[in-house]
Amino acid sequence: MHKTRNYLFHLYMALFLFYLLMPLVVMGGAAFNDSRFPSILPWRGFTLQWFSELAADGRMWTAFRNTVLVAIAVVAIAVPVGTAAAILINSVTGRVRTVLYGVMVAPILAPGAVIGISTLLFWNQFSVPAGLHLSVLGQVSYIAAFVMLLVLARLQSFDMALEEAALDLGAGHGMVLRRILLPHLYPAIGAGAAIAFFQSIENFNVTLFTRGNADTLTVYVFSKVRTGITPTINALALIMITVTLAGAVFYELRRRRLERLRGE
Amino acid sequence: MHDLLRRYGKGLTGAFVLLTAFWLLVLIILPNLYLLENSFRPYLPKVDMGGPLDTYSLNNYAKILTGESPTNVFGLTVTLPVHVKSFLLTVGYSAFVTLISFALAYPLAYYLAKVVQPKSLPTLFLLLFVPLWVSEVLRSFAWFIILSLKGPLNFTLLGFGIIDAPIRWIAGYQSIVIGLVYTYVLFMLFPIYNAIQSLDTNQIEAAEDLGSPWWRTHWRVILPHAKPGIASGAVMVFMLSAGSLLVPVLLGSTDSNWFTQVIQQWMFEAADWNTGSAYAFILLVLCTVFVSLVMRVFRVKLSDIAK
Numbered sequence: 001m002h003k004t005r006n007y008l009f010h011l012y013m014a015l016f017l018f019y020l021l022m023p024l025v026v027m028g029g030a031a032f033n034d035s036r037f038p039s040i041l042p043w044r045g046f047t048l049q050w051f052s053e054l055a056a057d058g059r060m061w062t063a064f065r066n067t068v069l070v071a072i073a074v075v076a077i078a079v080p081v082g083t084a085a086a087i088l089i090n091s092v093t094g095r096v097r098t099v100l101y102g103v104m105v106a107p108i109l110a111p112g113a114v115i116g117i118s119t120l121l122f123w124n125q126f127s128v129p130a131g132l133h134l135s136v137l138g139q140v141s142y143i144a145a146f147v148m149l150l151v152l153a154r155l156q157s158f159d160m161a162l163e164e165a166a167l168d169l170g171a172g173h174g175m176v177l178r179r180i181l182l183p184h185l186y187p188a189i190g191a192g193a194a195i196a197f198f199q200s201i202e203n204f205n206v207t208l209f210t211r212g213n214a215d216t217l218t219v220y221v222f223s224k225v226r227t228g229i230t231p232t233i234n235a236l237a238l239i240m241i242t243v244t245l246a247g248a249v250f251y252e253l254r255r256r257r258l259e260r261l262r263g264e
Numbered sequence: 265m266h267d268l269l270r271r272y273g274k275g276l277t278g279a280f281v282l283l284t285a286f287w288l289l290v291l292i293i294l295p296n297l298y299l300l301e302n303s304f305r306p307y308l309p310k311v312d313m314g315g316p317l318d319t320y321s322l323n324n325y326a327k328i329l330t331g332e333s334p335t336n337v338f339g340l341t342v343t344l345p346v347h348v349k350s351f352l353l354t355v356g357y358s359a360f361v362t363l364i365s366f367a368l369a370y371p372l373a374y375y376l377a378k379v380v381q382p383k384s385l386p387t388l389f390l391l392l393f394v395p396l397w398v399s400e401v402l403r404s405f406a407w408f409i410i411l412s413l414k415g416p417l418n419f420t421l422l423g424f425g426i427i428d429a430p431i432r433w434i435a436g437y438q439s440i441v442i443g444l445v446y447t448y449v450l451f452m453l454f455p456i457y458n459a460i461q462s463l464d465t466n467q468i469e470a471a472e473d474l475g476s477p478w479w480r481t482h483w484r485v486i487l488p489h490a491k492p493g494i495a496s497g498a499v500m501v502f503m504l505s506a507g508s509l510l511v512p513v514l515l516g517s518t519d520s521n522w523f524t525q526v527i528q529q530w531m532f533e534a535a536d537w538n539t540g541s542a543y544a545f546i547l548l549v550l551c552t553v554f555v556s557l558v559m560r561v562f563r564v565k566l567s568d569i570a571k
Contacts, residue, residue: 005478006379009371009375009379009380012371012372012375013372013375013380013388016368016372017388017391017392019446020391020392020394020395020446020450021391021394021395023403023406023407023410023446024394024395024398024403024406026406026409026410026416027402027405027406027409030409037412037414038409039409039412039414039415039416040409040416042419080283081283081284081286081287082287084279084280084283084284085280085283085284085287085288087268087280088268088280088281088284091267091268100288101566101567102566103288103292103293104287104288105566105567106292107292109499109503109551109555110507110548110551111503111506111507111524111544111547111548111551112507112509113507113509113524113527113528113544113547114296114299114507114544114545114547114548115295117299117527117531117537117540117541117544118295118296118298118299118541118544119291119295120537121295121298121299121302121537121541122294122295122298122299124537125298137291138291140287140291141287141291141292141295144287144291160271163271164271167270167271172273173271173272173273173275173276174273174275174276176271176272177272177276198397201399202399202400204399204400204401204509204510205507205508205509205510205524208509208528209531217399218399218400218401221399221401221402221405222401222510222513222514225401225405225408225514226513226514233405237398237402237405237406240398240399240402241397241398241402244397244398245394245397247397248390248393248394248397249390252386252390256386
């Protein structure tokens with residue numbers, strides 16, 4: 001009886017993977033189709049035209065540069081803020097901790113539109129105009145929470161006696177932080193930085209309300225789909241997917257090799 | 265706190281407190297208070313701001329009740345204000361998306377946690393993670409292509425003779441539901457997987473040995489154990505769906521109007537930021553109510569949900 005059941009489960013898994021991956025294949029494939037409207041069927045012949053059109057699109061390059069700059073700024077602010085918040089919340093207990101924790105994770109659960117609008121209104125009061133700097137602040141408000149959660153989890157395995165020992169041996173406060181606590185947290189900080197970077201690149205809702213007239217890649221793709229849609233977007237999509245997948249596969253292979261080395 | 269001072273000294277502790285305060289006050293609390301304050305003030309030209317017309321009122325919230333629209337609910341004609349209708353439809357369809365995601369994800373989570381050979385898990389997870397690496401705008405765009413009238417879906421169905429005429433997929437709310445399920449189903453899968461994985465397989469075998477049919481094993485043993493995961497997944501999927509703007513705009517039709525779209529119209533088309541704030545605040549209240557409801561029903565804590 002388990003055999004039939006397992007067979008059905010495998011089938012379901014395969015169908016689910018097909019469902020997840022097929023749209024990406026369709027989108028990537030359409031980048032090579034010689035048809036004005038992005039589609040994979042009917043196939044009108046192979047072309048690289050859309051890639052050269054994409055490369056010649058100045059607005060896309062500006063949006064690309066903006067996206068990277070915003071992501072770097074978000075990492076630069078969210079990582080120290082999230083780490084500091086994790087250290088702080090780890091040292092308080094009781095009601096204060098519950099309230100602090102609630103305020104910190106609330107932005108993860110709040111709709112991006114609300115974060116975007118509140119950021120826009122708040123800074124507008126001080127005559128700060130909309131623009132990518134506000135997108136950075138809006139994004140940090142919830143991305144710092146991811147960093148905080150990762151660092152907080154890592155802090156659970158930290159042995160505070162190490163710090164005591166260092167202090168007893170005459171280390172200064174700065175040295176305790178730099179030489180003992182931070183090295184222990186580096187894996188979590190690194191993962192936090194990576195997540196912050198990707199979250200920022202992907203962000204749409206917060207950016208849309210705070211960006212002013214500037215474009216990021218997601219906003220650019222969005223406006224293209226709404227106005228004149230051509231397969232250049234598919235070319236862009238294919239490049240983005242390929243780059244991120246190459247990164248993911250590389251990471252996975254490296255992880256497996258390390259695991260094998262450790263096993264030996 | 266004393267502990268921090270002792271270990272890191274005044275300077276560093278001060279820096280931690282300042283950084284955290286900057287985040288909590290300047291980036292979270294004050295903007296939201298300001299959003300709330302603005303939502304009670306009228307939309308005025310710059311010269312009248314702070315003048316005698318600038319008084320607090322509930323007028324912006326009252327706007328949601330204007331504009332009647334007759335709606336057919338199960339054969340009964342109900343007259344609802346346009347924006348209330350769009351709000352209720354957003355809530356209803358988001359709940360529907362959450363249900364479908366659960367139905368799709370639960371068997372898979374069980375399969376990954378208890379059925380599949382552990383050695384094939386890393387590869388399966390790598391494949392499952394692929395869509396998460398692709399940005400949301402591109403995933404919706406992919407479905408925009410697939411569902412279009414001359415798109416691959418209609419082409420394939422016509423080719424196999426399953427349908428005689430192309431179906432207009434992008435109509436009403438159905439394309440939004442399709443897009444949202446695709447975009448967010450994985451946020452349901454991973455928390456449930458994590459929960460089921462921590463269940464001792466012996467418990468399942470014990471239930472089976474004692475003659476429990478498979479559905480009762482799920483109902484009495486596995487589902488209760490998976491509860492925190494389900495709560496977490498449901499909150500994520502519901503919130504992301506109700507707060508989504510990309511999917512409804514890209515995959516919506518002329519008859520659909522998601523609540524976030526209404527907010528966006530107030531903000532950018534009417535340029536009335538005050539009413540926009542009022543509507544945004546309504547959305548925020550909805551989300552808060554939903555989270556507390558789930559926490560109450562599933563008896564979980566906030567730290568179980570935000571993982």
